[in-house]
Amino acid sequence: MKCTEAIERLEDHLDRLLPLPEADALERHVALCENCRRALQAERDFRTLLHAQPVPAPRAGFAARVLARARASEAAPRRVSFAAGFTSAAALALLAWFLVVPMQSTVAPDAPAPAVPEVRMALNEVKSVHLVFQVPDEIADSTMSLQLPEHVELRGYPGRRALTWHTALKSGANSLSLPIVAQQAASGDLEVRISYGTKQQVFHVRLNVRPADAAGIPGFDARVHTVDV
């Protein structure tokens, strides 16, 4: 066997795809040819390296969790289709959805949630807006960014429209309270962006500030609840 033939057959030999006579011929060749012997050993080393490439264990309870979610999917088809589409499209593990619940709600309990949750405020009012992020699995390092609309401020951060910080998100509910100061009568969205690794998710909360003289504004709780999807 020539070296060129031997080299061409090295991979098939290690993959155990060569017929026995060819495998024997190759073995005889490499026993005599130092170059081809080294090539065969290099290929073996390469395979060993690849085979030893580690896989980190999934997070604790992974198998039970994915099976449970699959089973639960049938009980809540709307939520599941959202989750399935969400994960397949963006491959995000972070799932959250906001729903504003008025204090004196006249909304029927089964009414659909608004597309963008809304917090109503009076001019110059300071109101704590509570956000709750429902996170399926712990995220050790995420970046949280806030983008404030022009007509409000975050108390303690005058003039700041954007804030960014790093935080860890535990599995389950994660609360964030934002003391919002209503400065102008207007409506606009507070944008909350959570990113980790190559992923990100953006949420909006509409901050609707009414003029101070608009008497009789019904009081609204600024709690923003989450629904786990």
Added chain:
Amino acid sequence: MGQFVQFLKRSVGRDPFSLLLRAHIHDLYRAAYRFCGRREDAEDLVQTLLLRLYPKRDELAKVEDLRPWLVRALYNLFVDNVRRAGREPVSGALGDEAIEPLHATEPGPEEAAERKHLQSRIAAALAELSVEHRAVVTLHDMEGYNITELAQSLDLPVGTVKSRLHRARARLRECLGMEPFSESGRVDRQGEAK
């Protein structure tokens, strides 16, 4: 104990899906990690697959050889995701979770550092491969699927798997800056054994 066994029997009776799938989740996660290169993405991929399979659990029960069938479904889902996102799933270096000791024995600091460096290089080189090449090389050379299983899993003829595997390894060596069969094994193509 008797109550526990009864509970298990009741659970299994109620949940044939878990009974079918549980034994394969470990392999699916490993394959998903090899495809995606990140733990979170791998977990998401397996979760999405199971969510899609659950409504089809009756069909699933009829599949004779579930492992290659599941890997094929996982791979198709992965390819769909990549195409939909219009990007390769991994860019640049992988996270620290990709780097773990190879052996239980503690290597010296220099050896450990060298090993981590090499593993990082391999992870980065794998990320450079196309989706198709990464699938064959990771499933065969890392996860130990044989050519026949791979052909079944990827729904390809055996010959196509072999040639794709050959090209994938060549590309991987290229990404690692290795000569074909490494520098030390470079062969004078004119040479012959004596």
